[in-house]
Amino acid sequence: xxxxxxxxxxxxxxxxxxxxxxxxxxxxxxxxxxxxxxxxxxxxxxxxxxxxxxxxxxxxxxxxxxxxxxxxxxxxxxxxxxxxxxxxxxxxxxxxxxxxxxxxxxxxxxxxxxxxxxxxxxxxxxxxxxxxxxxxxxxxxxxxxxxxxxxxxxxxxxxxxxxxxxxxxxxxxxxxxxxxxxxxxxxxxxxxxxxxxxxxxxxxxxxxxxxxxxxxxxxxxxxxxxxxxxxxxxxxxxxxxxxxxxxxxxxxxxxxxxxxxxxxxxxxxxxxxxxxxxxxxxxxxxxxxxxxxxxxxxxxxxxxxxxxxxxxxxxxxxxxxxxxxxxxxxxxxxxxxxxxxxxxxxxxxxxxxxxxxxxxxxxxxxxxxxxx
Numbered sequence: 593x594x595x596x597x598x599x600x601x602x603x604x605x606x607x608x609x610x611x612x613x614x615x616x617x618x619x620x621x622x623x624x625x626x627x628x629x630x631x632x633x634x635x636x637x638x639x640x641x642x643x644x645x646x647x648x649x650x651x652x653x654x655x656x657x658x659x660x661x662x663x664x665x666x667x668x669x670x671x672x673x674x675x676x677x678x679x680x681x682x683x684x685x686x687x688x689x690x691x692x693x694x695x696x697x698x699x700x701x702x703x704x705x706x707x708x709x710x711x712x713x714x715x716x717x718x719x720x721x722x723x724x725x726x727x728x729x730x731x732x733x734x735x736x737x738x739x740x741x742x743x744x745x746x747x748x749x750x751x752x753x754x755x756x757x758x759x760x761x762x763x764x765x766x767x768x769x770x771x772x773x774x775x776x777x778x779x780x781x782x783x784x785x786x787x788x789x790x791x792x793x794x795x796x797x798x799x800x801x802x803x804x805x806x807x808x809x810x811x812x813x814x815x816x817x818x819x820x821x822x823x824x825x826x827x828x829x830x831x832x833x834x835x836x837x838x839x840x841x842x843x844x845x846x847x848x849x850x851x852x853x854x855x856x857x858x859x860x861x862x863x864x865x866x867x868x869x870x871x872x873x874x875x876x877x878x879x880x881x882x883x884x885x886x887x888x889x890x891x892x893x894x895x896x897x898x899x900x901x902x903x904x905x906x907x908x909x910x911x912x913x914x915x916x917x918x919x920x921x922x923x924x925x926x927x928x929x930x931x932x933x934x935x936x937x938x939x940x941x942x943x944x945x946x947x948x949x950x951x952x953x954x955x956x957x958x959x960x961x962x963x964x
Contacts (some may be wrong), residue, residue, distance in 0.1 A: 622678045629674025633667045640666065657716035667710040699759045699953035707752035715743045738797035738803075742823070788824045791840030795821055800843070805852040812846055814838070856891055856915035856922045863935060864907025869944035873900050877910050879938045884914050887934075889927040891915045909948030 640663050647656035678696035682804045683691025718741040734960070801807045801818055807828070808815035816830040826843070828836040865873065881898040884890050894915040902909040939946060 625678045631854040676886035787841035864947040
């Protein structure tokens, strides 16, 4: 093969290669766009991981929530823009009518990515704030944080939906006008649902109880520990471990006690001694009062009463009225048991006895009882 033949062959090859690249240049462009989208998505994930690790070392609850929330929505955002750009290239080359919808779909995709980021950001900030508060105070009430976060998430969803409708060519003013007229009909049809919603809102605002509280109602057979406060239902776990699902509207019409928020527990007991021990009553009452005043588990800053107060049928009664420092149900009964045992010891120490129901029969003089 001569030099001229080699030159001619190379010339022919490059002419064919240039012709191929000219004819299918849009394919190469699409491939490059998709490859760049893949590369940018990978780089963005790696950068966000590094930034998230650095943000966790700061005291702020906001920066790590931003980077944690950005990871998936940012990746989707890059792919949406990449596919939209690739679709534009294909649309210009093929002139297919279907590709005319690409700009609208791209806008909707971007709106979805932003809404997804905001939704995750609100959730992450909520969890970060609750966790940090509970580290400082284990009794921190998360009810307010839950309520605010739920309202913000609902606002994000509704706003994103309306903006997406506007992007698709629908008039928001028309939708809102229809919603105002239709809302009246929906309100009548779903008044129970709305009553439950506003009942839940009142629980969040007034905060008569929160998750983890023990509540009961004297009006209804309701008693247990609050597990979930939703927008429609409140879930209470009864003491026999059954879940009780209550519509929130019921709390607008019943009285609710919240024993979890009591400051003390009360000991209120009546003790009787025999009538034969009447002379010892004053000493017994005084000793019991001193015992309560020196008891380490009795709150002496609260009302403390020990007094003889009743001539009963078979006993002379005195009562004790005091408050324990603890509100724990189990420990309260241990303290109460200790107090009652000490009272028995005081009564017996004075040579007296606790009374029990007895009857005395008086037989008039002159009456004989004959035995057969």
